[in-house]
Amino acid sequence: MSTPVVQARGIVKRYGHVTAIDHSDFELRKGEILAVIGDNGAGKSSIVKAICGATVPDEGEILIEGKPVRFTSPIQARDMGIEIVYQNLALSPALSIADNMFTGREIRKQGWMGKYLRMLDKPAMEDFAREKLTELGLMTVQSIKQPVETLSGGQRQGVAVARAAAFATKFIIMDEPTAALGVKESRKVLELIQDVRARGIPIILISHNMPHVFEVADRIHVHRLGKRLCTIDPKDYTMSDAVAFMTGAKEPPSEHAA
Amino acid sequence: MSETTKPGHKGQDYEQTLDRSDARVAAFDRGQHSPLERVQHVLHNNPTLVPVIVLLVSLAVFGLIAGGKFFSAFNLSLILQQVSIIGILAAAQSLIILTAGIDLSVAAIMVLMSVIMGNLAVFAGVPTGISIVIGLIGGVAAGGMNGWLITKVKLPPFITTLGTWSIFYALLLWLSGAQSIRGQDIDANAPFLKIFGASFNIGGARITLSALLMIAVFLVLWYMLNKTAWGRHVYAIGDDKEAAQLSGIRTDRTLLSVYGLAGLVCALAGWASIGRVGSISPQSFYEGNLDSITAVVIGGISLFGGRGSILGALFGALIVGVFRSGLRLSGVDVLWQVFAIGWLIIIAVAIDQWIRRVSA
Numbered sequence: 225m226s227t228p229v230v231q232a233r234g235i236v237k238r239y240g241h242v243t244a245i246d247h248s249d250f251e252l253r254k255g256e257i258l259a260v261i262g263d264n265g266a267g268k269s270s271i272v273k274a275i276c277g278a279t280v281p282d283e284g285e286i287l288i289e290g291k292p293v294r295f296t297s298p299i300q301a302r303d304m305g306i307e308i309v310y311q312n313l314a315l316s317p318a319l320s321i322a323d324n325m326f327t328g329r330e331i332r333k334q335g336w337m338g339k340y341l342r343m344l345d346k347p348a349m350e351d352f353a354r355e356k357l358t359e360l361g362l363m364t365v366q367s368i369k370q371p372v373e374t375l376s377g378g379q380r381q382g383v384a385v386a387r388a389a390a391f392a393t394k395f396i397i398m399d400e401p402t403a404a405l406g407v408k409e410s411r412k413v414l415e416l417i418q419d420v421r422a423r424g425i426p427i428i429l430i431s432h433n434m435p436h437v438f439e440v441a442d443r444i445h446v447h448r449l450g451k452r453l454c455t456i457d458p459k460d461y462t463m464s465d466a467v468a469f470m471t472g473a474k475e476p477p478s479e480h481a482a
Numbered sequence: 483m484s485e486t487t488k489p490g491h492k493g494q495d496y497e498q499t500l501d502r503s504d505a506r507v508a509a510f511d512r513g514q515h516s517p518l519e520r521v522q523h524v525l526h527n528n529p530t531l532v533p534v535i536v537l538l539v540s541l542a543v544f545g546l547i548a549g550g551k552f553f554s555a556f557n558l559s560l561i562l563q564q565v566s567i568i569g570i571l572a573a574a575q576s577l578i579i580l581t582a583g584i585d586l587s588v589a590a591i592m593v594l595m596s597v598i599m600g601n602l603a604v605f606a607g608v609p610t611g612i613s614i615v616i617g618l619i620g621g622v623a624a625g626g627m628n629g630w631l632i633t634k635v636k637l638p639p640f641i642t643t644l645g646t647w648s649i650f651y652a653l654l655l656w657l658s659g660a661q662s663i664r665g666q667d668i669d670a671n672a673p674f675l676k677i678f679g680a681s682f683n684i685g686g687a688r689i690t691l692s693a694l695l696m697i698a699v700f701l702v703l704w705y706m707l708n709k710t711a712w713g714r715h716v717y718a719i720g721d722d723k724e725a726a727q728l729s730g731i732r733t734d735r736t737l738l739s740v741y742g743l744a745g746l747v748c749a750l751a752g753w754a755s756i757g758r759v760g761s762i763s764p765q766s767f768y769e770g771n772l773d774s775i776t777a778v779v780i781g782g783i784s785l786f787g788g789r790g791s792i793l794g795a796l797f798g799a800l801i802v803g804v805f806r807s808g809l810r811l812s813g814v815d816v817l818w819q820v821f822a823i824g825w826l827i828i829i830a831v832a833i834d835q836w837i838r839r840v841s842a
Contacts (some may be wrong), residue, residue: 253832277780298622298728299732300731302730308728312724312725312728312729313725314724314725314726314728314729315716315722315725315729316718316721316722316725316726316729316788317719317721317722317788318717318789319717319718319721323714323718327715327718327726327729327731328715328729328730328731329730330711332711341692341709341710342706342709342710342711342712343709343710344709344710344711344714348528407496425610439697
């Protein structure tokens with residue numbers, strides 16, 4: 225088997241007396257959608273935060289494509305090509321779609337205008353944003369300068385996913401991407417997720433929505449009481465099995481199930 | 483990737499009817515809007531339009547009421563000259579308000595730095611150029627102190643600058659001994675301090691350098707805010723600080739630079755004020771903090787941050803100047819000038835709220 229994209233072993237994170245992550249393992253393989261499920265407070269956000277640098281684990285090691293890393297901020301993870309789609313999307317409502325796609329990594333003009341006057345190359349950024357959104361079948365062409373606040377919830381999610389897909393080279397983390405969306409918009413986002421996988425970028429999908437998880441995930445990481453309980457193949461188990469594992473109603477299969 | 487291209491069953495049972503649903507995702511609403519809604523939309527996209535219209539209308543109205551003496555080149559250039567110092571302060575204030583902050587200490591920083599420049603150049607015998615540079619650096623330090631308290635100690639901007647207002651004011655009273663530095667002393671020892679009071683005539687208009695400085699400050703800041711990544715970050719922080727941080731902006735660093743730059747602009751205003759007033763008075767511009775906020779608000783910059791153009795503050799300052807001049811030339815008592823400015827503020831904020839309610 226080839227080297228996993230992410231491999232974490234024995235991760236521990238304590239906050240005072242609370243152990244948020246208790247010697248947990250984590251593995252993301254090439255080209256897959258890995259769903260992370262767990263009860264509220266099981267620590268699924270914590271383990272993902274440890275991987276993307278939002279929190280620094282107390283113990284354990286994280287390998288990305290086989291190389292050990294130690295991120296102290298999400299910006300470092302981002303510089304390595306790891307993108308995160310936050311639940312609140314992290315978009316600036318009054319700025320345009322193009323501005324939002326490039327926040328924190330703007331393109332400057334060539335030559336002295338960019339070098340000394342630090343002038344932004346807005347046409348280049350708009351073209352790029354338009355291209356990326358069109359690739360994902362998301363946008364009509366003339367709308368790239370629209371402020372994000374004039375978009376619907378699903379469209380905003382689309383912009384956030386497109387931003388991640390445009391810049392991710394290693395993998396994308398998505399935190400509850402369908403939680404705030406209606407039926408039709410959720411469907412669109414699920415298609416987007418599969419589109420992104422088809423481009424070869426693996427995805428970590430944190431979700432509470434079992435039907436969505438079972439539909440798109442290649443493997444499911446079940447988190448319980450601060451650690452990985454098991455990973456299962458959604459084809460071998462039912463949704464009620466998964467819920468039983470994550471709530472402790474049923475004993476998990478052995479670690480090698482998937 | 484649309485559902486209709488795939489014959490096989492996908493998704494959940496309850497989603498079967500989606501095949502027949504509207505597949506457009508980012509379609510524009512091309513329906514009919516009432517004229518008022520369209521106005522609201524245009525204003526939402528061009529927030530500076532309101533102050534520009536108000537400025538033009540008030541120029542026209544006062545031109546009709548007060549007649550030729552209002553519309554003379556001399557009077558119009560006088561307005562420009564009168565608003566120049568508050569205008570520069572309003573530019574600094576705009577930067578802060580765009581980040582959803584507020585700075586009650588701008589005028590205190592300005593006067594403190596003019597006192598420092600004056601003391602050094604007039605009494606301590608420091609070369610004027612060096613005194614000015616020290617004053618400008620002092621402005622950066624004072625603004626930086628505000629920024630440090632807000633980003634590192636994590637105090638709300640209102641409280642921070644309420645405190646530093648008193649601190650800077652006490653310092654300037656101490657440094658000046660509550661005494662003005664007289665114009666003659668400045669002329670004798672450091673005439674260069676008054677450079678921004680210099681003026682030239684063009685067809686009856688008397689243009690002072692301080693008015694030109696104000697316009698230059700606005701143009702430079704407009705460029706920085708609209709054409710550089712730093713400017714986009716300032717807007718993003720004012721819009722939603724947490725989102726800005728998550729999307730990779732170093733928010734504390736940007737905020738610190740905003741407060742430092744605002745301090746520098748205040749110090750520049752301090753230098754310009756020496757030429758404008760002709761002397762250095764610790765008691766001057768005591769209401770400058772609030773006047774600068776007035777100009778920003780009338781200029782259509784949202785107090786909630788992230789919205790509005792810095793040029794709006796320039797128009798806001800000019801509107802205040804036009805109202806004062808127009809009402810005075812129409813023979814209206816000063817108290818009614820204050821009354822009118824009060825209503826302008828309230829109407830400006832009401833319009834801002836209305837524009838924000840725009841729907842897609």
